[in-house]
Amino acid sequence: MDDKHMQIGEVAAQTELSLRTIRHYEETGLVIPSARSQGGFRLYTETDVARLMVIRRMKPLGFTLEQMRDLLDATDRLDGDNRLDALEREALLERVRAYRQTTAEQVEKLRIQLARAEDFAAALSDRLEQDTY
Template identity: 75%
Template sequence: MDGKHMQIGEVAARTELSLRTIRHYEETGLVVPSARSQGGFRLYTERDVERLMVIRRMKPLGFTLDQMRNLLNATDRLDGDQVPPDEREALLERVRGYEQGAAEQIAKLRVQLSRAEEFARTLRERVERNQSTTVS
């Protein structure tokens, strides 16, 4: 990371999150701007963007804000220096649990997507069948 700071608008564009959503995540303590400009504007780093991307990816899988916070705390700690081996293993186990939860949610979403595609296909076939009979 080069230490470059970005304003919230640039972060919003990069993460495809609204300004309001980013501010909400700040209010809930999930992400905190790394700095403030002299004018009081929020300033973010690449690391802050990465945190927001984790949050953005967890949301459609149904994770709660508390679960997001829990995972981020675990990964922050894992990324830190000198984590005792027993604590490191506990943190890794926590991350593995989230990985398993994500995999389960993805499987459920695939089933839902398959059903939705089947529904759309059924409607398309019905339209096509009825168009061919009205054209004749």
């Protein structure tokens, strides 16, 4: 899966993130390119792209860079370290569960906001229809 390396432009197109945003996430340590080309260009793998997609999904839900870093750290450790003892594993899973709960709460808030926005758009349409007669 990680054999193919992509340059930043391809990653930007795939993730719908700007080059500037990807570079910012690199500067803040959220995602580090897996390699560099001989010319010094950033090279990314599918794993790097998946990490950027997690970040992209967290951003509109109001998560901070620190929260993103914390969740990514927890999932990285769960995915990569088979030497975790049961207590460490449970603590990491609890962190992920907390993010799942916060995400569910944020999604519900967004649903309410969307419903209100749709009601408002409908009210404006109704108003305009009244003036066309």
